[in-house]
Amino acid sequence: xxxxxxxxxxxxxxxxxxxxxxxxxxxxxxxxxxxxxxxxxxxxxxxxxxxxxxxxxxxxxxxxxxxxxxxxxxxxxxxxxxxxxxxxxxxxxxxxxxxxxxxxxxxxxxxxxxxxxxxxxxxxxxxxxxxxxxxxxxxxxxxxxxxxxxxxxxxxxxxxx
Amino acid sequence: xxxxxxxxxxxxxxxxxxxxxxxxxxxxxxxxxxxxxxxxxxxxxxxxxxxxxxxxxxxxxxxxxxxxxxxxxxxxxxxxxxxxxxxxxxxxxxxxxxxxxxxxxxxxxxxxxxxxxxxxxxxxxxxxxxxxxxxxxxxxxxxxxxxxxxxxxxxxxxxxxxxxxxxxxxxxxxxxxxxxxxxxxxxxxxxxxxxxxxxxxxxxxxxxxxxxxxxxxxxxxxxxxxxxxxxxxxxxxxxxxxxxxxxxxxxxxxxxxxxxxxxxxxxxxxxxxxxxxxxxxxxxxxxxxxxxxxxxxxxxxxxxxxxxxxxxxxxxxxxxxxxxxxxxxxxxxxxxxxxxxxxxxxxxxxxxxxxxxxxxxxxxxxxxxxxxxxxxxxxxxxxxxxxxxxxxxxxxxxxxxxxxxxxxxxxxxxxxxx
Numbered sequence: 001x002x003x004x005x006x007x008x009x010x011x012x013x014x015x016x017x018x019x020x021x022x023x024x025x026x027x028x029x030x031x032x033x034x035x036x037x038x039x040x041x042x043x044x045x046x047x048x049x050x051x052x053x054x055x056x057x058x059x060x061x062x063x064x065x066x067x068x069x070x071x072x073x074x075x076x077x078x079x080x081x082x083x084x085x086x087x088x089x090x091x092x093x094x095x096x097x098x099x100x101x102x103x104x105x106x107x108x109x110x111x112x113x114x115x116x117x118x119x120x121x122x123x124x125x126x127x128x129x130x131x132x133x134x135x136x137x138x139x140x141x142x143x144x145x146x147x148x149x150x151x152x153x154x155x156x157x158x159x160x161x
Numbered sequence: 162x163x164x165x166x167x168x169x170x171x172x173x174x175x176x177x178x179x180x181x182x183x184x185x186x187x188x189x190x191x192x193x194x195x196x197x198x199x200x201x202x203x204x205x206x207x208x209x210x211x212x213x214x215x216x217x218x219x220x221x222x223x224x225x226x227x228x229x230x231x232x233x234x235x236x237x238x239x240x241x242x243x244x245x246x247x248x249x250x251x252x253x254x255x256x257x258x259x260x261x262x263x264x265x266x267x268x269x270x271x272x273x274x275x276x277x278x279x280x281x282x283x284x285x286x287x288x289x290x291x292x293x294x295x296x297x298x299x300x301x302x303x304x305x306x307x308x309x310x311x312x313x314x315x316x317x318x319x320x321x322x323x324x325x326x327x328x329x330x331x332x333x334x335x336x337x338x339x340x341x342x343x344x345x346x347x348x349x350x351x352x353x354x355x356x357x358x359x360x361x362x363x364x365x366x367x368x369x370x371x372x373x374x375x376x377x378x379x380x381x382x383x384x385x386x387x388x389x390x391x392x393x394x395x396x397x398x399x400x401x402x403x404x405x406x407x408x409x410x411x412x413x414x415x416x417x418x419x420x421x422x423x424x425x426x427x428x429x430x431x432x433x434x435x436x437x438x439x440x441x442x443x444x445x446x447x448x449x450x451x452x453x454x455x456x457x458x459x460x461x462x463x464x465x466x467x468x469x470x471x472x473x474x475x476x477x478x479x480x481x482x483x484x485x486x487x488x489x490x491x492x493x494x495x496x497x498x499x500x501x502x503x504x505x506x507x508x509x510x511x512x513x514x515x516x517x518x519x520x521x522x523x524x525x526x527x528x529x530x531x532x533x534x535x536x537x538x539x540x541x542x543x544x545x546x547x548x549x550x551x552x553x554x555x556x557x558x559x560x561x562x563x564x565x566x567x568x569x570x571x572x573x574x575x576x577x578x579x
Contacts, residue, residue, distance in 0.1 A: 023321045025235065025278075025361040031343030032326050036285070057343075070345035072327030073285045089247045090446055091404040091478055093492045127329065127496050128247035128446075129286050132404035132476070133411045142288040
């Protein structure tokens with residue numbers, strides 16, 4: 001069993017790592033793509049995952065750690081099965097993002113940055129996702145959801161299993 | 162009907178497909194470009210008055226000319242698709258609805274600068290644009306438009322799509338290159354400029370998505386035509402992103418001669434609910450805010466500058482009379498505090514402290530000296546950092562306070578009596 005504490009890519013994934021490394025003039029260019037792959041595979045980027053990925057790039061784990069900690073899309077602890085990220089930047093703020101954030105917090109019973117106890121949803125507030133024409137908006141896993149109202153938010157959250 | 166360039170096919174459901182792109186004249190500029198000398202291509206772009214549409218408005222043809230003559234090192238073309246400036250969303254539409262326009266522009270630009278390898282750096286949150294562009298790149302390879310010996314021309318060019326991982330600073334071109342190299346997105350000291358020593362130590366040209374998408378049209382219809390659409394300082398049309406309190410928020414393509422007033426009132430239906438305009442940010446959140454009497458300006462590279470602001474990414478954020486400017490500044494300050502990469506002390510420290518001060522003003526704990534402290538810190542730090550991030554943060558700090566000072570003072574005074 002491979003997981004974030006015992007990370008190991010499959011032979012097919014290792015071939016993909018080598019393909020990605022070959023796309024760049026220096027293989028280190030593939031670090032972000034491989035970290036995305038690692039997170040999709042192992043759930044989050046644990047210290048063990050950092051060490052494993054460092055080995056694939058002939059880097060020190062510290063080099064991978066400083067990259068992982070720099071970017072908001074890499075999770076350093078387990079996240080929920082779904083990630084709900086509400087934009088609270090200026091255009092969404094103008095269109096009541098604050099109300100949406102408050103509503104989701106009450107609905108899920110958690111604060112931004114937390115995960116529901118059943119592991120279903122991680123709730124975040126984030127900076128501009130560049131879909132300001134649909135403000136207030138949020139990202140739910142891979143997709144953007146805009147023109148949010150409390151009712152629409154409820155329907156979306158209810159659909160997440 | 163005004164000329165549509167970037168958005169001309171947006172009404173078609175299959176505008177992202179190779180078949181539709183070709184049917185509407187796509188890839189004809191490429192055939193023409195392969196018959197032109199690289200230097201002639203660059204010259205044509207220079208004459209077109211195309212300016213960078215990502216934020217800095219630098220003349221594109223001139224930028225291409227910065228690669229050292231006679232350099233034999235590999236050269237890279239890097240597309241900045243790390244759209245992140247608050248209030249901006251045009252590149253998302255462009256990549257989702259016209260990905261082949263970007264690919265064709267890249268192949269032509271690569272010929273002009275002598276590059277055989279291009280990267281598109283897409284922000285990590287843009288999963289859907291990435292999927293559409295990935296599909297288009299695959300189509301282009303299958304059709305012989307990318308790879309070796311493109312269309313029998315002898316030209317080789319490959320495109321690698323690269324996903325970011327969430328960091329506004331990677332939209333800054335040298336921060337982007339650090340990130341592309343697999344590092345944290347720390348901007349680099351210039352010089353050397355990327356055209357001399359860029360990605361992986363080699364000459365690199367970084368251009369915005371929309372900028373490169375103008376290139377096929379310039380090649381097809383000529384520099385004079387493109388220049389003639391705009392003003393003396395800038396050619397063409399561009400895609401404005403309009404958000405906030407307008408009746409119809411969204412993207413608007415218009416010649417750069419269009420005024421800010423026209424964009425708000427003619428193209429976007431005016432202020433929501435018939436309310437009054439209080440302020441408008443013309444070029445993404447880093448641009449200084451404009452008051453209602455400052456909106457009769459052309460939205461080219463020079464118009465907003467004449468009012469002490471900037472065109473930036475052409476992200477227009479409209480605020481009606483119900484908005485609390487101090488609270489809006491707190492929201493914007495939180496963003497800069499969160500996104501400062503931490504490399505330069507003035508930026509790292511000032512963005513954090515200014516956010517704390519704006520927050521305490523909004524929370525009713527403001528002190529009367531706070532406003533002058535913020536202005537002092539903002540003005541001293543400007544121009545002292547490696548990249549333009551902090552100068553961008555200073556735009557709102559100074560303009561919100563100087564133009565709406567009494568609103569801040571009223572808030573501080575009323576709290577003092579409470």
